[in-house]
Amino acid sequence: MRAKLNLRSSVDWDFCTQTGVSSVTKLFHPWKSAVRSDSFHFVRRFNCGLTTEHHPLYGTFCTKLSSCVFEWDQEDVQRLKEAKREEWKCSHSGHVPTEEQLMATVNPGELKKHCRRRTRGVEEMRRMISRLLESVWDLTDTTGLCLVSHDSMRHIWEMQQKQLECFQDPPCWRCNATHMQMYMLEGLSRWNMGGAKEAVAVEGASTLRSFDVRPMSHLNSLSQRVRGCNLVAEFPHLGNLLMSA
Structure with missing residues:
Protein backbone atom coordinates (compact mmCIF):
# COMPACT_ATOMS: atom_id res chain seq x y z
CA MET A 1 0.00 0.00 0.00
CA ARG A 2 1.35 3.40 -0.95
CA ALA A 3 1.68 5.94 1.83
CA LYS A 4 -0.02 9.32 1.49
CA LEU A 5 1.89 12.52 2.18
CA ASN A 6 0.36 15.53 3.93
CA LEU A 7 2.23 18.60 2.74
CA ARG A 8 2.34 22.17 3.92
CA SER A 9 3.63 24.46 1.19
CA SER A 10 4.84 28.01 1.90
CA VAL A 11 4.88 30.13 -1.23
CA ASP A 12 4.83 33.74 -2.37
CA TRP A 13 2.13 33.37 -5.01
CA ASP A 14 -1.26 31.78 -5.58
CA PHE A 15 -1.88 30.94 -1.93
CA CYS A 16 -5.21 32.64 -1.15
CA THR A 17 -7.40 31.56 -4.05
CA GLN A 18 -10.96 32.72 -3.41
CA THR A 19 -12.51 30.49 -6.05
CA GLY A 20 -11.46 27.14 -7.45
CA VAL A 21 -8.23 25.32 -6.62
CA SER A 22 -4.81 26.96 -6.62
CA SER A 23 -2.20 25.78 -9.10
CA VAL A 24 0.11 24.78 -6.23
CA THR A 25 -2.56 22.45 -4.85
CA LYS A 26 -3.05 20.98 -8.32
CA LEU A 27 0.70 20.46 -8.61
CA PHE A 28 0.75 18.13 -5.58
CA HIS A 29 -2.50 16.32 -6.39
CA PRO A 30 -3.56 13.76 -5.13
CA TRP A 31 -1.55 14.49 -1.98
CA LYS A 32 -3.43 16.50 0.61
CA SER A 33 -1.71 19.87 0.93
CA ALA A 34 -2.21 23.19 2.70
CA VAL A 35 -0.83 26.25 0.90
CA ARG A 36 0.24 29.20 3.05
CA SER A 37 1.89 32.53 2.47
CA ASP A 38 5.63 32.34 3.14
CA SER A 39 6.63 34.21 6.32
CA PHE A 40 9.82 35.64 4.80
CA HIS A 41 7.95 37.20 1.88
CA PHE A 42 5.14 38.43 4.12
CA VAL A 43 7.59 40.43 6.22
CA ARG A 44 9.69 41.58 3.26
CA ARG A 79 12.33 25.88 30.80
CA LEU A 80 15.22 27.88 29.32
CA LYS A 81 14.94 30.42 32.15
CA GLU A 82 15.01 27.64 34.75
CA ALA A 83 18.18 26.25 33.20
CA LYS A 84 19.79 29.70 33.13
CA ARG A 85 18.72 30.30 36.75
CA GLU A 86 20.47 27.13 37.91
CA GLU A 87 23.53 28.10 35.87
CA TRP A 88 23.55 31.53 37.54
CA LYS A 89 23.25 30.03 41.03
CA CYS A 90 26.20 27.70 40.39
CA SER A 91 28.42 30.61 39.33
CA HIS A 92 27.21 33.05 42.03
CA SER A 93 27.49 30.98 45.20
CA GLY A 94 23.83 29.97 45.23
CA HIS A 95 22.40 33.48 44.93
CA VAL A 96 19.08 33.64 43.06
CA PRO A 97 19.09 36.17 40.17
CA THR A 98 16.41 38.79 39.71
CA GLU A 99 14.16 38.55 36.66
CA GLU A 100 16.12 41.37 35.01
CA GLN A 101 19.46 39.67 35.66
CA LEU A 102 18.06 36.35 34.43
CA MET A 103 16.75 37.73 31.14
CA ALA A 104 20.06 39.51 30.56
CA THR A 105 21.75 36.08 30.41
CA VAL A 106 19.41 34.78 27.70
CA ASN A 107 20.70 35.73 24.25
CA PRO A 108 18.76 35.53 20.94
CA GLY A 109 20.83 32.58 19.78
CA GLU A 110 19.75 30.51 22.78
CA LEU A 111 16.12 31.39 22.19
CA LYS A 112 16.34 30.21 18.57
CA LYS A 113 18.15 27.03 19.57
CA HIS A 114 15.97 25.91 22.47
CA CYS A 115 12.54 27.53 21.98
CA ARG A 116 9.87 26.97 19.37
CA ARG A 117 8.29 29.90 17.53
CA ARG A 118 4.94 30.26 15.78
CA THR A 119 2.74 32.95 14.24
CA ARG A 120 0.45 34.99 16.45
CA GLY A 121 -3.31 34.92 15.99
CA VAL A 122 -4.94 36.97 13.20
CA GLU A 123 -6.44 39.71 15.35
CA GLU A 124 -3.46 39.97 17.67
CA MET A 125 -1.14 40.27 14.68
CA ARG A 126 -3.39 42.87 13.04
CA ARG A 127 -3.52 44.92 16.23
CA MET A 128 0.22 44.79 16.91
CA ILE A 129 1.26 45.66 13.35
CA SER A 130 -1.24 48.54 13.28
CA ARG A 131 0.23 49.92 16.50
CA LEU A 132 3.76 49.54 15.15
CA LEU A 133 2.91 51.45 11.97
CA GLU A 134 1.27 54.20 14.01
CA SER A 135 4.36 54.51 16.20
CA VAL A 136 6.77 54.89 13.25
CA TRP A 137 4.46 56.79 10.90
CA ASP A 138 6.12 60.19 11.33
CA LEU A 139 9.61 59.16 12.49
CA THR A 140 12.54 60.73 10.63
CA ASP A 141 16.32 60.59 10.75
CA THR A 142 18.53 63.58 11.58
CA THR A 143 18.17 64.91 8.03
CA GLY A 144 14.36 64.83 8.17
CA LEU A 145 13.95 61.74 5.95
CA CYS A 146 10.83 59.79 6.93
CA LEU A 147 11.11 56.07 7.54
CA VAL A 148 7.66 55.36 6.10
CA SER A 149 6.42 56.25 2.64
CA HIS A 150 2.83 56.97 3.64
CA ASP A 151 0.97 56.27 0.39
CA SER A 152 2.94 53.09 -0.30
CA MET A 153 2.58 51.77 3.24
CA ARG A 154 -1.18 52.37 3.25
CA HIS A 155 -1.49 50.25 0.13
CA ILE A 156 0.89 47.56 1.42
CA TRP A 157 -0.91 47.23 4.77
CA GLU A 158 -4.30 47.10 3.08
CA MET A 159 -3.12 44.18 0.93
CA GLN A 160 -1.25 42.45 3.74
CA GLN A 161 -4.29 42.37 6.00
CA LYS A 162 -6.07 40.21 3.43
CA GLN A 163 -3.33 37.59 3.84
CA LEU A 164 -3.32 37.38 7.64
CA GLU A 165 -5.68 34.40 7.73
CA CYS A 166 -3.74 32.52 5.07
CA PHE A 167 -0.48 33.36 6.79
CA GLN A 168 -1.32 31.48 10.00
CA ASP A 169 0.51 28.31 10.93
CA PRO A 170 -1.64 25.15 10.93
CA PRO A 171 -2.18 23.43 14.33
CA CYS A 172 1.37 22.02 14.35
CA TRP A 173 4.78 23.49 14.94
CA ARG A 174 6.86 25.16 12.27
CA CYS A 175 10.23 23.72 11.38
CA ASN A 176 13.20 25.40 9.78
CA ALA A 177 14.39 24.75 6.23
CA THR A 178 16.97 22.13 7.24
CA HIS A 179 14.47 20.10 9.26
CA MET A 180 11.91 20.35 6.45
CA GLN A 181 14.41 19.02 3.91
CA MET A 182 15.33 16.15 6.22
CA TYR A 183 11.65 15.36 6.74
CA MET A 184 10.97 15.31 3.00
CA LEU A 185 14.07 13.18 2.27
CA GLU A 186 13.03 10.69 4.92
CA GLY A 187 9.55 10.52 3.38
CA LEU A 188 11.02 9.91 -0.08
CA SER A 189 13.35 7.25 1.29
CA ARG A 190 10.49 5.40 2.96
CA TRP A 191 8.37 5.70 -0.17
CA ASN A 192 11.16 4.25 -2.30
CA MET A 193 11.94 1.45 0.12
CA GLY A 194 8.27 0.50 0.23
CA GLY A 195 8.16 0.52 -3.56
CA ALA A 196 11.31 -1.57 -3.78
CA LYS A 197 9.92 -4.20 -1.43
CA GLU A 198 6.75 -4.41 -3.53
CA ALA A 199 8.66 -4.57 -6.80
CA VAL A 200 11.23 -7.19 -5.79
CA ALA A 201 10.09 -10.68 -4.80
CA VAL A 202 12.24 -11.82 -1.88
CA GLU A 203 11.67 -15.32 -0.58
CA GLY A 204 11.43 -15.45 3.19
CA ALA A 205 11.65 -11.66 3.51
CA SER A 206 11.84 -10.25 7.02
CA THR A 207 8.77 -8.68 8.60
CA LEU A 208 10.96 -6.02 10.24
CA ARG A 209 9.45 -2.57 9.70
CA SER A 210 12.56 -0.41 9.83
CA PHE A 211 13.48 2.21 7.27
CA ASP A 212 16.89 3.14 8.70
CA VAL A 213 19.58 1.66 6.46
CA ARG A 214 22.37 1.89 9.04
CA PRO A 215 20.91 -0.44 11.74
CA MET A 216 19.63 -2.73 8.95
CA SER A 217 23.16 -3.06 7.55
CA HIS A 218 24.63 -3.52 11.03
CA LEU A 219 22.07 -6.25 11.78
CA ASN A 220 22.95 -8.04 8.55
CA SER A 221 26.66 -7.75 9.31
CA LEU A 222 26.16 -9.46 12.67
CA SER A 223 23.86 -12.02 11.10
CA GLN A 224 26.47 -12.87 8.48
CA ARG A 225 29.05 -13.48 11.19
CA VAL A 226 26.75 -15.70 13.27
CA ARG A 227 24.40 -17.34 10.77
CA GLY A 228 26.10 -16.74 7.43
CA CYS A 229 23.06 -15.00 5.92
CA ASN A 230 21.17 -11.70 5.99
CA LEU A 231 18.15 -11.24 8.23
CA VAL A 232 16.88 -8.19 6.39
CA ALA A 233 16.54 -7.86 2.61
CA GLU A 234 18.66 -5.03 1.22
CA PHE A 235 18.06 -3.27 -2.07
CA PRO A 236 21.27 -1.88 -3.63
CA HIS A 237 19.26 0.15 -6.14
CA LEU A 238 17.55 2.26 -3.46
CA GLY A 239 20.01 5.10 -4.01
CA ASN A 240 19.11 5.25 -7.69
CA LEU A 241 15.42 5.26 -6.86
CA LEU A 242 15.91 8.12 -4.42
CA MET A 243 17.88 10.18 -6.92
CA SER A 244 15.21 9.68 -9.58
CA ALA A 245 12.29 10.62 -7.29
Whole structure:
Protein backbone atom coordinates (compact mmCIF):
# COMPACT_ATOMS: atom_id res chain seq x y z
CA MET A 1 0.00 0.00 0.00
CA ARG A 2 1.35 3.40 -0.95
CA ALA A 3 1.68 5.94 1.83
CA LYS A 4 -0.02 9.32 1.49
CA LEU A 5 1.89 12.52 2.18
CA ASN A 6 0.36 15.53 3.93
CA LEU A 7 2.23 18.60 2.74
CA ARG A 8 2.34 22.17 3.92
CA SER A 9 3.63 24.46 1.19
CA SER A 10 4.84 28.01 1.90
CA VAL A 11 4.88 30.13 -1.23
CA ASP A 12 4.83 33.74 -2.37
CA TRP A 13 2.13 33.37 -5.01
CA ASP A 14 -1.26 31.78 -5.58
CA PHE A 15 -1.88 30.94 -1.93
CA CYS A 16 -5.21 32.64 -1.15
CA THR A 17 -7.40 31.56 -4.05
CA GLN A 18 -10.96 32.72 -3.41
CA THR A 19 -12.51 30.49 -6.05
CA GLY A 20 -11.46 27.14 -7.45
CA VAL A 21 -8.23 25.32 -6.62
CA SER A 22 -4.81 26.96 -6.62
CA SER A 23 -2.20 25.78 -9.10
CA VAL A 24 0.11 24.78 -6.23
CA THR A 25 -2.56 22.45 -4.85
CA LYS A 26 -3.05 20.98 -8.32
CA LEU A 27 0.70 20.46 -8.61
CA PHE A 28 0.75 18.13 -5.58
CA HIS A 29 -2.50 16.32 -6.39
CA PRO A 30 -3.56 13.76 -5.13
CA TRP A 31 -1.55 14.49 -1.98
CA LYS A 32 -3.43 16.50 0.61
CA SER A 33 -1.71 19.87 0.93
CA ALA A 34 -2.21 23.19 2.70
CA VAL A 35 -0.83 26.25 0.90
CA ARG A 36 0.24 29.20 3.05
CA SER A 37 1.89 32.53 2.47
CA ASP A 38 5.63 32.34 3.14
CA SER A 39 6.63 34.21 6.32
CA PHE A 40 9.82 35.64 4.80
CA HIS A 41 7.95 37.20 1.88
CA PHE A 42 5.14 38.43 4.12
CA VAL A 43 7.59 40.43 6.22
CA ARG A 44 9.69 41.58 3.26
CA ARG A 45 6.69 43.10 1.50
CA PHE A 46 6.59 45.84 4.14
CA ASN A 47 9.91 47.10 2.77
CA CYS A 48 7.98 48.44 -0.22
CA GLY A 49 6.28 50.84 2.19
CA LEU A 50 9.56 52.26 3.49
CA THR A 51 11.55 55.08 1.95
CA THR A 52 14.87 53.16 2.00
CA GLU A 53 16.47 50.14 3.64
CA HIS A 54 19.44 52.35 4.54
CA HIS A 55 17.39 54.43 6.99
CA PRO A 56 18.89 54.39 10.53
CA LEU A 57 15.59 53.08 11.92
CA TYR A 58 15.22 50.27 9.38
CA GLY A 59 16.75 47.58 11.58
CA THR A 60 14.64 48.56 14.57
CA PHE A 61 11.49 48.48 12.45
CA CYS A 62 12.25 44.98 11.12
CA THR A 63 12.95 43.64 14.62
CA LYS A 64 9.68 45.03 15.98
CA LEU A 65 7.76 43.79 12.94
CA SER A 66 9.08 40.27 13.49
CA SER A 67 7.92 40.36 17.12
CA CYS A 68 4.47 41.42 15.89
CA VAL A 69 4.27 38.39 13.62
CA PHE A 70 5.89 35.63 15.73
CA GLU A 71 5.80 34.59 19.36
CA TRP A 72 7.97 32.26 21.44
CA ASP A 73 6.39 29.26 23.12
CA GLN A 74 6.18 30.32 26.78
CA GLU A 75 6.69 26.80 28.15
CA ASP A 76 9.96 26.53 26.22
CA VAL A 77 11.02 29.98 27.41
CA GLN A 78 10.23 29.06 31.01
CA ARG A 79 12.33 25.88 30.80
CA LEU A 80 15.22 27.88 29.32
CA LYS A 81 14.94 30.42 32.15
CA GLU A 82 15.01 27.64 34.75
CA ALA A 83 18.18 26.25 33.20
CA LYS A 84 19.79 29.70 33.13
CA ARG A 85 18.72 30.30 36.75
CA GLU A 86 20.47 27.13 37.91
CA GLU A 87 23.53 28.10 35.87
CA TRP A 88 23.55 31.53 37.54
CA LYS A 89 23.25 30.03 41.03
CA CYS A 90 26.20 27.70 40.39
CA SER A 91 28.42 30.61 39.33
CA HIS A 92 27.21 33.05 42.03
CA SER A 93 27.49 30.98 45.20
CA GLY A 94 23.83 29.97 45.23
CA HIS A 95 22.40 33.48 44.93
CA VAL A 96 19.08 33.64 43.06
CA PRO A 97 19.09 36.17 40.17
CA THR A 98 16.41 38.79 39.71
CA GLU A 99 14.16 38.55 36.66
CA GLU A 100 16.12 41.37 35.01
CA GLN A 101 19.46 39.67 35.66
CA LEU A 102 18.06 36.35 34.43
CA MET A 103 16.75 37.73 31.14
CA ALA A 104 20.06 39.51 30.56
CA THR A 105 21.75 36.08 30.41
CA VAL A 106 19.41 34.78 27.70
CA ASN A 107 20.70 35.73 24.25
CA PRO A 108 18.76 35.53 20.94
CA GLY A 109 20.83 32.58 19.78
CA GLU A 110 19.75 30.51 22.78
CA LEU A 111 16.12 31.39 22.19
CA LYS A 112 16.34 30.21 18.57
CA LYS A 113 18.15 27.03 19.57
CA HIS A 114 15.97 25.91 22.47
CA CYS A 115 12.54 27.53 21.98
CA ARG A 116 9.87 26.97 19.37
CA ARG A 117 8.29 29.90 17.53
CA ARG A 118 4.94 30.26 15.78
CA THR A 119 2.74 32.95 14.24
CA ARG A 120 0.45 34.99 16.45
CA GLY A 121 -3.31 34.92 15.99
CA VAL A 122 -4.94 36.97 13.20
CA GLU A 123 -6.44 39.71 15.35
CA GLU A 124 -3.46 39.97 17.67
CA MET A 125 -1.14 40.27 14.68
CA ARG A 126 -3.39 42.87 13.04
CA ARG A 127 -3.52 44.92 16.23
CA MET A 128 0.22 44.79 16.91
CA ILE A 129 1.26 45.66 13.35
CA SER A 130 -1.24 48.54 13.28
CA ARG A 131 0.23 49.92 16.50
CA LEU A 132 3.76 49.54 15.15
CA LEU A 133 2.91 51.45 11.97
CA GLU A 134 1.27 54.20 14.01
CA SER A 135 4.36 54.51 16.20
CA VAL A 136 6.77 54.89 13.25
CA TRP A 137 4.46 56.79 10.90
CA ASP A 138 6.12 60.19 11.33
CA LEU A 139 9.61 59.16 12.49
CA THR A 140 12.54 60.73 10.63
CA ASP A 141 16.32 60.59 10.75
CA THR A 142 18.53 63.58 11.58
CA THR A 143 18.17 64.91 8.03
CA GLY A 144 14.36 64.83 8.17
CA LEU A 145 13.95 61.74 5.95
CA CYS A 146 10.83 59.79 6.93
CA LEU A 147 11.11 56.07 7.54
CA VAL A 148 7.66 55.36 6.10
CA SER A 149 6.42 56.25 2.64
CA HIS A 150 2.83 56.97 3.64
CA ASP A 151 0.97 56.27 0.39
CA SER A 152 2.94 53.09 -0.30
CA MET A 153 2.58 51.77 3.24
CA ARG A 154 -1.18 52.37 3.25
CA HIS A 155 -1.49 50.25 0.13
CA ILE A 156 0.89 47.56 1.42
CA TRP A 157 -0.91 47.23 4.77
CA GLU A 158 -4.30 47.10 3.08
CA MET A 159 -3.12 44.18 0.93
CA GLN A 160 -1.25 42.45 3.74
CA GLN A 161 -4.29 42.37 6.00
CA LYS A 162 -6.07 40.21 3.43
CA GLN A 163 -3.33 37.59 3.84
CA LEU A 164 -3.32 37.38 7.64
CA GLU A 165 -5.68 34.40 7.73
CA CYS A 166 -3.74 32.52 5.07
CA PHE A 167 -0.48 33.36 6.79
CA GLN A 168 -1.32 31.48 10.00
CA ASP A 169 0.51 28.31 10.93
CA PRO A 170 -1.64 25.15 10.93
CA PRO A 171 -2.18 23.43 14.33
CA CYS A 172 1.37 22.02 14.35
CA TRP A 173 4.78 23.49 14.94
CA ARG A 174 6.86 25.16 12.27
CA CYS A 175 10.23 23.72 11.38
CA ASN A 176 13.20 25.40 9.78
CA ALA A 177 14.39 24.75 6.23
CA THR A 178 16.97 22.13 7.24
CA HIS A 179 14.47 20.10 9.26
CA MET A 180 11.91 20.35 6.45
CA GLN A 181 14.41 19.02 3.91
CA MET A 182 15.33 16.15 6.22
CA TYR A 183 11.65 15.36 6.74
CA MET A 184 10.97 15.31 3.00
CA LEU A 185 14.07 13.18 2.27
CA GLU A 186 13.03 10.69 4.92
CA GLY A 187 9.55 10.52 3.38
CA LEU A 188 11.02 9.91 -0.08
CA SER A 189 13.35 7.25 1.29
CA ARG A 190 10.49 5.40 2.96
CA TRP A 191 8.37 5.70 -0.17
CA ASN A 192 11.16 4.25 -2.30
CA MET A 193 11.94 1.45 0.12
CA GLY A 194 8.27 0.50 0.23
CA GLY A 195 8.16 0.52 -3.56
CA ALA A 196 11.31 -1.57 -3.78
CA LYS A 197 9.92 -4.20 -1.43
CA GLU A 198 6.75 -4.41 -3.53
CA ALA A 199 8.66 -4.57 -6.80
CA VAL A 200 11.23 -7.19 -5.79
CA ALA A 201 10.09 -10.68 -4.80
CA VAL A 202 12.24 -11.82 -1.88
CA GLU A 203 11.67 -15.32 -0.58
CA GLY A 204 11.43 -15.45 3.19
CA ALA A 205 11.65 -11.66 3.51
CA SER A 206 11.84 -10.25 7.02
CA THR A 207 8.77 -8.68 8.60
CA LEU A 208 10.96 -6.02 10.24
CA ARG A 209 9.45 -2.57 9.70
CA SER A 210 12.56 -0.41 9.83
CA PHE A 211 13.48 2.21 7.27
CA ASP A 212 16.89 3.14 8.70
CA VAL A 213 19.58 1.66 6.46
CA ARG A 214 22.37 1.89 9.04
CA PRO A 215 20.91 -0.44 11.74
CA MET A 216 19.63 -2.73 8.95
CA SER A 217 23.16 -3.06 7.55
CA HIS A 218 24.63 -3.52 11.03
CA LEU A 219 22.07 -6.25 11.78
CA ASN A 220 22.95 -8.04 8.55
CA SER A 221 26.66 -7.75 9.31
CA LEU A 222 26.16 -9.46 12.67
CA SER A 223 23.86 -12.02 11.10
CA GLN A 224 26.47 -12.87 8.48
CA ARG A 225 29.05 -13.48 11.19
CA VAL A 226 26.75 -15.70 13.27
CA ARG A 227 24.40 -17.34 10.77
CA GLY A 228 26.10 -16.74 7.43
CA CYS A 229 23.06 -15.00 5.92
CA ASN A 230 21.17 -11.70 5.99
CA LEU A 231 18.15 -11.24 8.23
CA VAL A 232 16.88 -8.19 6.39
CA ALA A 233 16.54 -7.86 2.61
CA GLU A 234 18.66 -5.03 1.22
CA PHE A 235 18.06 -3.27 -2.07
CA PRO A 236 21.27 -1.88 -3.63
CA HIS A 237 19.26 0.15 -6.14
CA LEU A 238 17.55 2.26 -3.46
CA GLY A 239 20.01 5.10 -4.01
CA ASN A 240 19.11 5.25 -7.69
CA LEU A 241 15.42 5.26 -6.86
CA LEU A 242 15.91 8.12 -4.42
CA MET A 243 17.88 10.18 -6.92
CA SER A 244 15.21 9.68 -9.58
CA ALA A 245 12.29 10.62 -7.29
